Amino acid sequence: MNKIxxxxxxxxxxxxxxxxxxxxxxxxxKVLASGQYINGPVVESFATAxxxxxxxxxxxxxxxGTDALYLALRSLNIGPGDEVITSPxxxxxxxxxxxxxxxxxxxxxxxxxTLNLNPTLIEAAITERxxxxxxxxxxxxxxxxxxxxxxxQQHSLWVIEDCAQATGAEWRGQKVGSIGHMGCxxxxxxxxLGGCGDGGALTTNxxxxxxxxxxxxxxxxxxxxxxxxxxxxxxxxxxQAAILQVKLQHLAQWNAxxxxxxxxxxxxxxxxxxxxxxxxxxxxxxxxxxxxxxxxGFTANRRDRLRSxxxxxxVSTMVYYPIPLxxxxxxxxxxxxxxxLPVSDQAAAEVLALPMFPELTEQQQEQVIQALRKxxxxx
Ligand SMILES: *Cc1c(COP(=O)(O)O)cnc(C)c1O
Numbered sequence: 001m002n003k004i005x006x007x008x009x010x011x012x013x014x015x016x017x018x019x020x021x022x023x024x025x026x027x028x029x030k031v032l033a034s035g036q037y038i039n040g041p042v043v044e045s046f047a048t049a050x051x052x053x054x055x056x057x058x059x060x061x062x063x064x065g066t067d068a069l070y071l072a073l074r075s076l077n078i079g080p081g082d083e084v085i086t087s088p089x090x091x092x093x094x095x096x097x098x099x100x101x102x103x104x105x106x107x108x109x110x111x112x113x114t115l116n117l118n119p120t121l122i123e124a125a126i127t128e129r130x131x132x133x134x135x136x137x138x139x140x141x142x143x144x145x146x147x148x149x150x151x152x153q154q155h156s157l158w159v160i161e162d163c164a165q166a167t168g169a170e171w172r173g174q175k176v177g178s179i180g181h182m183g184c185x186x187x188x189x190x191x192x193l194g195g196c197g198d199g200g201a202l203t204t205n206x207x208x209x210x211x212x213x214x215x216x217x218x219x220x221x222x223x224x225x226x227x228x229x230x231x232x233x234x235x236x237x238x239x240q241a242a243i244l245q246v247k248l249q250h251l252a253q254w255n256a257x258x259x260x261x262x263x264x265x266x267x268x269x270x271x272x273x274x275x276x277x278x279x280x281x282x283x284x285x286x287x288x289x290x291x292x293x294x295x296x297g298f299t300a301n302r303r304d305r306l307r308s309x310x311x312x313x314x315v316s317t318m319v320y321y322p323i324p325l326x327x328x329x330x331x332x333x334x335x336x337x338x339x340x341l342p343v344s345d346q347a348a349a350e351v352l353a354l355p356m357f358p359e360l361t362e363q364q365q366e367q368v369i370q371a372l373r374k375x376x377x378x379x
Contacts, residue, residue, distance in 0.1 A: 007314040027242040046241040056203040058210035063234040065164040065186025068200035069097035075212040086134040087117035088324040119147035132158035137166035142284040165289035257358035258288040291356040300349040309375035
């Protein structure tokens with residue numbers, strides 16, 4: 001008897017698009033007919049709506065999450081000779097922005113339970129060159145912002161939250177991106193609020209910082225052809241703003257669906273030995289951009305064999321991140337030794353992201369768990 005198994009993808013953007021296709025078409029066609037493709041009312045109205053959603057007075061939209069991080073650092077005048085403390089267990093863009101402004105990323109180790117930077121290690125990493133802490137709410141799970149803000153206040157450091165994977169996540173009832181001095185968001189298509197192209201935003205309650213970010217995102221200019229600083233060109237397209245405006249109205253619902261998916265995974269994984277499911281956090285809510293488990297005691301090689309076994313059972317998984325940033329060729333000059341950040345190294349070998357998207361069905365999740373169980377016996 002041949003049973004046809006429909007493959008489970010790691011994520012599926014087309015299913016979601018189908019549910020809002022007509023609203024998106026209407027919004028995009030309106031922009032196309034308006035003739036206003038850069039800046040203008042649609043971009044302004046999305047920026048205002050997003051700022052309201054996050055709960056900050058100011059929101060500066062831009063071309064990507066990477067640019068948001070870069071603009072945040074530049075707006076705080078962080079540059080050569082300065083250090084910024086961050087996590088090595090993140091996408092390259094976090095540290096890349098620090099390097100791009102000429103500052104030095106200082107990596108501290110992560111917590112095994114949350115995979116976020118370990119706040120108890122911040123203090124020891126502070127030097128007289130330290131200007132900022134850049135916590136990354138990895139996979140959608142909020143960093144312990146009480147601890148981060150307390151240390152920042154004590155040492156007069158800026159806090160720039162990398163919220164690229166955590167749009168809508170909360171810490172003590174406050175949205176991430178509204179707790180530190182600045183929040184940086186990405187609207188890359190696979191993020192919780194994703195456009196149909198690149199996009200980003202920067203949130204803050206400091207009007208002066210927002211004004212500088214606005215200036216820098218537009219060639220250092222407030223008045224056209226009058227340039228006060230060397231900036232960049234990082235505007236959000238009106239077409240993307242129109243799409244994001246439509247999708248923002250669904251975000252709370254999609255994040256709730258992700259939470260339900262995560263809760264089902266938690267129950268399904270409970271009985272599987274050597275699998276560490278993501279921890280729950282009492283003081284916050286994760287929005288589950290990824291659902292990453294740790295395969296306890298696995299080497300990277302064995303994890304990769306498990307992945308291909310699962311693939312043979314028609315379940316696709318992902319690995320974020322196979323190489324922590326302090327092990328990247330580009331950061332070898334920073335000189336992190338063999339055992340410098342052991343929790344990050346171990347997580348990079350053990351981590352496995354199971355399929356996660358709002359529309360993932362119970363049946364698909366059972367298929368994922370079955371594939372995992374079978375594959376664990378094969379590797
Ligand atoms: C996606 C991402 C970024 C960069 O966002 P882009 O919009 O792709 O430039 C930054 N930090 C983290 C943690 C990310 O996941």
